[in-house]
Amino acid sequence: LDPTELLRLGVDGQLTVDSSDVDTASLDFGLMSRAEPLAVLHPASAEDVVRLVQAAYGSAQGFTVSARGHGHSINGQAQTTNGVVIEMSGGSRGGVWLSPAGKVDSPRVSEKLGYVDVWGGELWIDVLKTTLQYGVAPKSWTDYLYLSVGGTLSNAGISGQAFNHGPQISNVHELDVVTGKGELLTCSEAQNSELFHAVLGGLGQFGIITRARIALEPAPQRVRWIRVLYSNFSAFTRDQEYLISLHGQPAHQKFDYVEGSVIVDEGFINNWRSSFFSPRNPVKISSLGADGGVLYCLEITKNYDESSIDTIDQEVEALLKKLDFIPASVFTTDLPYVDFLDRVHKAELKLRSKGLWDVPHPWLNLFVPKSRIADFDKGVFKGILGNKTSGPILIYPMNKNKWDDRTSVVTPEGDVFYLVALLRSALDTGDETKSLEYLTNQNRQILRFCDEAGIGVKQYLPHYTTQQEWVDHYGDKWGLFNQRKMEFDPRRILATGQRIFKPSSSFKPASW
Numbered sequence: 001l002d003p004t005e006l007l008r009l010g011v012d013g014q015l016t017v018d019s020s021d022v023d024t025a026s027l028d029f030g031l032m033s034r035a036e037p038l039a040v041l042h043p044a045s046a047e048d049v050v051r052l053v054q055a056a057y058g059s060a061q062g063f064t065v066s067a068r069g070h071g072h073s074i075n076g077q078a079q080t081t082n083g084v085v086i087e088m089s090g091g092s093r094g095g096v097w098l099s100p101a102g103k104v105d106s107p108r109v110s111e112k113l114g115y116v117d118v119w120g121g122e123l124w125i126d127v128l129k130t131t132l133q134y135g136v137a138p139k140s141w142t143d144y145l146y147l148s149v150g151g152t153l154s155n156a157g158i159s160g161q162a163f164n165h166g167p168q169i170s171n172v173h174e175l176d177v178v179t180g181k182g183e184l185l186t187c188s189e190a191q192n193s194e195l196f197h198a199v200l201g202g203l204g205q206f207g208i209i210t211r212a213r214i215a216l217e218p219a220p221q222r223v224r225w226i227r228v229l230y231s232n233f234s235a236f237t238r239d240q241e242y243l244i245s246l247h248g249q250p251a252h253q254k255f256d257y258v259e260g261s262v263i264v265d266e267g268f269i270n271n272w273r274s275s276f277f278s279p280r281n282p283v284k285i286s287s288l289g290a291d292g293g294v295l296y297c298l299e300i301t302k303n304y305d306e307s308s309i310d311t312i313d314q315e316v317e318a319l320l321k322k323l324d325f326i327p328a329s330v331f332t333t334d335l336p337y338v339d340f341l342d343r344v345h346k347a348e349l350k351l352r353s354k355g356l357w358d359v360p361h362p363w364l365n366l367f368v369p370k371s372r373i374a375d376f377d378k379g380v381f382k383g384i385l386g387n388k389t390s391g392p393i394l395i396y397p398m399n400k401n402k403w404d405d406r407t408s409v410v411t412p413e414g415d416v417f418y419l420v421a422l423l424r425s426a427l428d429t430g431d432e433t434k435s436l437e438y439l440t441n442q443n444r445q446i447l448r449f450c451d452e453a454g455i456g457v458k459q460y461l462p463h464y465t466t467q468q469e470w471v472d473h474y475g476d477k478w479g480l481f482n483q484r485k486m487e488f489d490p491r492r493i494l495a496t497g498q499r500i501f502k503p504s505s506s507f508k509p510a511s512w
């Protein structure tokens with residue numbers, strides 16, 4: 001396909017083959033794969049997305065189309081070689097919602113009805129900033145806010161609030177979606193519901209989200225943020241599971257956020273995700289009597305505002321009393337709500353200043369069933385990892401009843417499952433255990449261990465290279481997933497970087 005032909009396509013935004021645009025669209029946060037698109041579209045409206053997808057779908061030769069949010073995937077999921085990348089969050093257009101009619105508009109908050117309408121490429125940080133002006137905010141978050149709404153809704157969008165509110169995909173009222181046939185459809189539980197459920201957690205396979213209507217709540221003012229340590233894994237998981245079982249209780253009788261992390265490194269327990277423990281007063285694992293050299297950190301928060309300022313201490317105390325952490329390992333801080341939600345960005349700035357942000361990230365995210373989390377601890381945290389991690393390891397449980405099985409996302413068996421996130425950075429320092437090859441091999445070893453032990457994990461932000469692996473990943477849901485693909489993207493032109501479906505035979509990108 002001649003890219004100059006594409007440029008004749010009439011769009012109001014910018015369709016470009018400029019090398020710096022193409023370069024940006026060729027890479028992602030993982031920095032492990034590179035694929036150059038033929039051209040890049042900066043859309044000025046949902047209509048531009050429609051025009052491009054219609055051209056891709058309707059032309060004899062055809063080409064692929066990949067929406068790119070903030071490009072924070074790990075394995076090239078937003079890339080494509082024989083087609084066009086649509087920069088949904090790109091450049092000066094970031095932070096602006098463009099209505100389907102092409103009229104430029106900002107996120108629109110309906111305070112009365114408790115939702116905000118945002119452009120699919122909007123970053124969550126901008127959604128937060130806008131909604132806070134009205135004293136409201138979304139309920140369910142990711143740990144990091146420089147991700148696009150369309151990008152996280154294509155996966156699930158999880159953080160410590162998920163036990164209570166469900167993932168972000170459980171907090172969406174309505175979407176505008178451009179399907180693989182180039183139709184712009186509004187969908188919700190009540191309207192085009194098959195498309196609505198397909199797109200949520202759908203890895204970009206069924207359509208491009210141009211607008212999302214997101215549920216809001218009154219925004220808290222401040223956050224009490226607490227960490228406590230455990231050396232005993234079963235005490236740690238018992239307490240985490242207890243805390244998430246309180247989801248149905250009144251707000252003052254539960255925490256608002258429950259996460260946790262694993263500390264296997266010798267030495268200090270600070271990591272880039274957390275400057276929580278004072279660097280001048282580091283905590284040594286050995287001083288805490290960790291069994292097998294591994295410690296577990298429970299991280300919890302309680303939101304409050306002026307009306308609850310007098311009772312917050314008592315409420316936190318009452319909840320902490322029920323837990324079984326190492327006495328004298330309580331670290332507390334107090335900060336504005338927005339600073340808490342935007343906490344990882346601070347760590348990003350620090351890492352950037354040391355040149356440690358733009359490095360390869362062989363991340364592995366797994367959903368592990370509660371019934372096997374102790375086996376995972378023995379085999380991985382106390383086994384395969386050794387005493388070096390090269391990055392934070394998060395672990396926290398979620399309640400399955402907060403997830404909607406009609407969406408495309410897959411979760412493991414059981415009422416409760418854990419996220420285990422190995423968020424590692426590869427460095428070229430000469431230390432073999434920090435190298436990309438070492439960490440990639442270790443990820444493979446972890447997956448092999450889970451497979452051989454029959455742990456029944458499901459990858460979150462999944463990455464596979466053969467269709468059979470995808471069929472296994474989706475299990476019982478594969479039939480529905482495949483059927484939805486035939487219906488909404490019959491030429492299989494969307495989000496080919498996920499490597500689930502090959503584009504139909506009239507055109508084959510080089511990478512296939």
Ligand SMILES: Cc1cc2nc3c(=O)[nH]c(=O)nc-3n(C[C@H](O)[C@H](O)[C@H](O)COP(=O)(O)OP(=O)(O)OC[C@H]3O[C@@H](n4cnc5c(N)ncnc54)[C@H](O)[C@@H]3O)c2cc1C
Pocket residue numbers: 028029066067068069070071072073074077078088120121141142143144147148149150151152154155156157158159203204205207208209210461495497498
């Ligand atoms: C530092 C960091 C922290 C993170 N923290 C969390 C976390 O706490 N919780 C969590 O759940 N995830 C987390 N993630 C993962 C993140 O949610 C996903 O990688 C997400 O896809 C990134 O969003 P993005 O906008 O960069 O998407 P991209 O990487 O640009 O795209 C991801 C996929 O979605 C598709 N897509 C993008 N936009 C659209 C759209 N508008 N419509 C349809 N499909 C689209 C793309 O084609 C691609 O297949 C984190 C990632 C990073 C790098």
